[in-house]
Amino acid sequence: MAVRISGARRRALPAAIAASVLLVGCATDSGARPATASASASKPGPGLNKGYSHDPFPSTYKRYPGVPTLVTHVTIFDGEGGRIDDGSVLFADGKIVQLGQSIAAPAGATVIDGTGKTLTPGVIDIHSHLGDYPSPGVQANSDGNEATGPVTAEVWAEHSVWPQDPGFSRALANGGVTTLQILPGSANLFGGRSVVIKNVYARTEQGMKFPGAPYGLKMACGENPKRVYGSKGREPSTRMGNIAVDRQTWARAAEYKRKWDKYEKDGGEQPGRDIAMDTLRGVLSGEILVQNHCYRADEMAIVMDMAKEFGYHVSAFHHAVEAYKIADLLKAEGTCAAVWADWWGFKMESYDAIGENLALLQKNGACAMIHSDDANGIQRLNQEVAKALASGRRAGIDISDAVAWEWLTYNPAKALGIADRTGSLKPGKMADIVLWNGNPFSVYTRPEKVWIDGAMLYDATNPKLRPVSDFELGQPGSGDVK
Amino acid sequence: MKRLLLLSVAFLATPAVAQSVAITNAKLVIGDGSAPIDGGTVIVRDGRIVAAGKAVAVPAGMPSVDAGGKWVTPGIVAGFTRMGIVESDGVEETNDTAARGSPFHAAIDIAPAVNPATSAIPLNRAEGITRAIVAPDNDGSIFAGMGAVIDLGSDRTPVTKARAFQFMEYGGGGSRSGNSRPAMIAMFRNALAQVKDYLRAPAAYADQGKDALLTRADAAALVPVANGTMPLLIHVERASDMRALIDLKRDFPALKLVFVGAAEGWLVASEIAAARIPVIASALTDLPVSFDQLGATQSNIGRMKAAGVIVGIGTINDDEARQARLEKQYAGNLVALTKLPGATGLDWNAAFAAISSVPAEAIGMGAEIGSLKAGRRGDVVIWNGDPLELGTSVAAVYIDGVQQPLRTRQDALRDRYILPGEGALPKAYER
Numbered sequence: 001m002a003v004r005i006s007g008a009r010r011r012a013l014p015a016a017i018a019a020s021v022l023l024v025g026c027a028t029d030s031g032a033r034p035a036t037a038s039a040s041a042s043k044p045g046p047g048l049n050k051g052y053s054h055d056p057f058p059s060t061y062k063r064y065p066g067v068p069t070l071v072t073h074v075t076i077f078d079g080e081g082g083r084i085d086d087g088s089v090l091f092a093d094g095k096i097v098q099l100g101q102s103i104a105a106p107a108g109a110t111v112i113d114g115t116g117k118t119l120t121p122g123v124i125d126i127h128s129h130l131g132d133y134p135s136p137g138v139q140a141n142s143d144g145n146e147a148t149g150p151v152t153a154e155v156w157a158e159h160s161v162w163p164q165d166p167g168f169s170r171a172l173a174n175g176g177v178t179t180l181q182i183l184p185g186s187a188n189l190f191g192g193r194s195v196v197i198k199n200v201y202a203r204t205e206q207g208m209k210f211p212g213a214p215y216g217l218k219m220a221c222g223e224n225p226k227r228v229y230g231s232k233g234r235e236p237s238t239r240m241g242n243i244a245v246d247r248q249t250w251a252r253a254a255e256y257k258r259k260w261d262k263y264e265k266d267g268g269e270q271p272g273r274d275i276a277m278d279t280l281r282g283v284l285s286g287e288i289l290v291q292n293h294c295y296r297a298d299e300m301a302i303v304m305d306m307a308k309e310f311g312y313h314v315s316a317f318h319h320a321v322e323a324y325k326i327a328d329l330l331k332a333e334g335t336c337a338a339v340w341a342d343w344w345g346f347k348m349e350s351y352d353a354i355g356e357n358l359a360l361l362q363k364n365g366a367c368a369m370i371h372s373d374d375a376n377g378i379q380r381l382n383q384e385v386a387k388a389l390a391s392g393r394r395a396g397i398d399i400s401d402a403v404a405w406e407w408l409t410y411n412p413a414k415a416l417g418i419a420d421r422t423g424s425l426k427p428g429k430m431a432d433i434v435l436w437n438g439n440p441f442s443v444y445t446r447p448e449k450v451w452i453d454g455a456m457l458y459d460a461t462n463p464k465l466r467p468v469s470d471f472e473l474g475q476p477g478s479g480d481v482k
Numbered sequence: 483m484k485r486l487l488l489l490s491v492a493f494l495a496t497p498a499v500a501q502s503v504a505i506t507n508a509k510l511v512i513g514d515g516s517a518p519i520d521g522g523t524v525i526v527r528d529g530r531i532v533a534a535g536k537a538v539a540v541p542a543g544m545p546s547v548d549a550g551g552k553w554v555t556p557g558i559v560a561g562f563t564r565m566g567i568v569e570s571d572g573v574e575e576t577n578d579t580a581a582r583g584s585p586f587h588a589a590i591d592i593a594p595a596v597n598p599a600t601s602a603i604p605l606n607r608a609e610g611i612t613r614a615i616v617a618p619d620n621d622g623s624i625f626a627g628m629g630a631v632i633d634l635g636s637d638r639t640p641v642t643k644a645r646a647f648q649f650m651e652y653g654g655g656g657s658r659s660g661n662s663r664p665a666m667i668a669m670f671r672n673a674l675a676q677v678k679d680y681l682r683a684p685a686a687y688a689d690q691g692k693d694a695l696l697t698r699a700d701a702a703a704l705v706p707v708a709n710g711t712m713p714l715l716i717h718v719e720r721a722s723d724m725r726a727l728i729d730l731k732r733d734f735p736a737l738k739l740v741f742v743g744a745a746e747g748w749l750v751a752s753e754i755a756a757a758r759i760p761v762i763a764s765a766l767t768d769l770p771v772s773f774d775q776l777g778a779t780q781s782n783i784g785r786m787k788a789a790g791v792i793v794g795i796g797t798i799n800d801d802e803a804r805q806a807r808l809e810k811q812y813a814g815n816l817v818a819l820t821k822l823p824g825a826t827g828l829d830w831n832a833a834f835a836a837i838s839s840v841p842a843e844a845i846g847m848g849a850e851i852g853s854l855k856a857g858r859r860g861d862v863v864i865w866n867g868d869p870l871e872l873g874t875s876v877a878a879v880y881i882d883g884v885q886q887p888l889r890t891r892q893d894a895l896r897d898r899y900i901l902p903g904e905g906a907l908p909k910a911y912e913r
Binding site for chain 1: 569570571572573601602721746749766767768769770771772773776777778779780781801803804805807808811814815817818819821822823824825870871872873874875892895896899900902903
């Protein structure tokens with residue numbers, strides 16, 4: 001399943017060619033400009049993607065120390081469909097070292113007997129609003145939708161994320177979530193940039209930010225944008241209005257990209273900066289991944305053609321309750337579907353949701369995953385997959401537990417462009433690991449231990465490894481098991 | 483095609499005649515908190531349970547079903563829902579939960595609005611839910627109106643008990659309608675005072691239209707609340723708010739209070755138990771989503787139960803129009819807590835009772851629904867596994883002794899799209 005991410009979609013010239021073009025331009029321009037021309041006009045461009053910073057808020061995340069750890073006699077789902085019964089996993093220095101039936105304990109390693117337990121990659125939630133719609137959900141904390149215009153590609157979710165959201169601790173302790181994407185809401189057609197974080201509390205959002213993860217652009221189809229703006233008496237008030245404003249915006253973005261690409265390569269007059277257009281240019285150059293809220297099958301099909309028209313790719317449709325109706329189209333486009341297990345009917349566009357959505361997508365070879373969009377649901381994504389799996393099996397779609405685990409880790413990692421670093425237990429990858437106290441597809445099972453980059457950050461048997469956000473400190477039930 | 487036809491015939495039929503059935507060879511769960519009985523039998527005669535247990539003989543001539551060792555339980559009683567009064571929350575035209583702009587509040591009776599064709603009903607029926615406590619939502623007053631208990635049978639008569647309770651919102655959550663807590667208490671005390679005025683001289687109680695603090699209809703609706711013949715369900719989450727309501731009950735001892743939600747109930751569990759106030763709690767609330775529930779923890783129900791509170795599971799403000807089926811998963815999660823150090827959960831038997839007999843008892847209908855004890859309605863479910871486990875499906879559902887159709891609209895969509903792409907004709911011709 002090819003999920004195209006930044007590299008494959010990039011239209012940039014290789015760096016060496018770009019440099020020689022610039023040198024030529026420099027020689028040609030030298031001395032040929034009138035004296036009145038600005039100094040910059042006579043200089044070569046700064047180089048592709050070097051005209052302005054693409055990372056002004058860099059990650060300051062540092063992994064916490066861990067100890068070399070060997071878990072033995074444990075059932076392993078490796079996240080890429082593999083399963084080992086009575087197996088062993090060794091990790092050290094923040095990375096997965098080895099998986100196998102039996103591994104000799106290196107000197108000094110902590111050995112954990114995993115008998116009766118299950119070890120998996122940490123859960124990845126591709127759709128969360130922890131931090132930008134945090135608890136307590138008071139108006140003062142409501143920072144997820146810049147619902148003042150249908151096109152707000154200029155906003156970045158990370159500037160809303162409150163790192164003290166108590167929800168992060170619940171997602172860790174109850175859900176085994178180690179990585180999550182925080183998105184702007186769906187009021188707008190272009191909601192703004194998402195951010196991918198590791199589920200490790202920090203004083204700043206940048207301290208949680210997943211190093212090197214691509215940004216996402218949140219887009220939205222359907223009812224929400226047309227309702228929000230239609231009720232204000234402005235475009236879009238219809239689905240056709242949604243697509244019209246989308247296309248107008250992409251057309252502007254293409255022009256912005258052309259100007260900046262030219263300037264960065266050839267120099268000349270520096271184009272004006274537009275923070276919204278920076279993000280859309282990032283999409284068109286393959287650097288930023290489109291994460292598109294879209295329920296209905298017919299709308300997803302339209303969006304995929306719009307993407308072709310403007311030369312971008314939809315990484316994943318979120319809330320894709322009708323994805324099962326177009327599993328073949330999604331497969332053909334290499335676009336993933338992120339869905340719930342059993343949410344349905346809360347609005348018109350969710351009316352046709354069925355429990356077999358994930359299983360039908362898998363059966364037809366499309367890239368599928370679970371997601372939460374919810375501070376409670378994120379605590380039980382393993383249970384959501386268990387329900388979806390059971391629905392599929394009842395419909396005669398036989399998917400193994402180990403393959404279903406891809407819906408929780410590897411597939412979201414692919415759709416986020418981080419599958420080379422996390423999402424499965426391949427040696428060399430981040431040691432983002434959950435040890436479950438039973439079969440994670442049973443309602444009676446909970447995370448027992450969670451490691452992120454090899455550091456044990458939750459242990460059900462150790463109350464000191466129960467994170468408490470600043471907000472909850474000193475409140476009723478502070479430090480309680482939640 | 484044939485199954486669909488049967489379903490539509492069932493809908494067209496006159497109210498189903500109660501039936502008799504014996505289910506034998508069951509892993510039998512009574513629903514009262516007792517342990518499952520292997521090799522159990524349950525007898526339903528004319529729509530009512532007549533016996534359930536180990537040494538129960540099947541009466542001669544009664545139709546009998548061999549459960550083959552499967553789990554057999556009372557149908558799930560959904561503890562707090564808005565099922566049947568809204569098709570889709572986002573589709574305003576279908577939403578009868580709240581009455582914005584109505585001059586009436588306590589007088590609102592949701593029973594006539596319950597629509598047995600609401601798609602949530604067959605869906606939840608197919609997942610083993612047989613009865614639901616259905617409440618209106620408030621708007622403009624602390625009083626939301628009178629809720630009903632419904633059955634999920636595929637017939638035209640969904641209401642088991644109309645005007646089963648009054649529903650009220652209290653505290654910082656819900657629709658505050660511009661009220662402070664003291665203003666809500668003042669409104670409550672004034673309402674009960676006006677009920678007394680009304681009772682003194684019903685004919686003289688002038689209906690003052692919209693300017694009245696309590697319309698005549700609202701006063702009349704609150705009479706059974708004031709005299710304790712109708713339970714008053716109050717949505718309340720904060721510990722201090724529950725204490726305030728317990729104090730209020732001291733002034734009005736006839737009130738039959740039931741707390742709904744009660745996220746911080748564990749902090750006042752002994753007081754709730756002493757006041758003999760049953761609770762229909764949200765099982766897995768564990769976030770400080772508001773300042774009313776800073777102490778929220780999944781151990782809430784377990785701790786309340788341990789303190790002697792009668793506590794069942796409900797789903798207020800939790801997709802309660804259509805996802806009552808999740809109560810099984812919620813109950814299972816409370817069992818999971820028993821393995822989690824420091825947490826307090828429920829054992830399996832108590833967890834099942836929390837979604838069957840306990841919510842029924844909480845609203846005073848424990849003698850009618852929620853268990854397989856003799857005399858209860860013949861609501862029985864045969865399961866293909868542990869009913870609290872994820873993915874366990876339902877083999878058969880009986881409501882009032884009548885076997886129910888289990889096919890849903892979702893099943894039809896699944897079957898249409900089991901293969902992608904159109905065939906010889908468009909998908910619209912596949913059914």
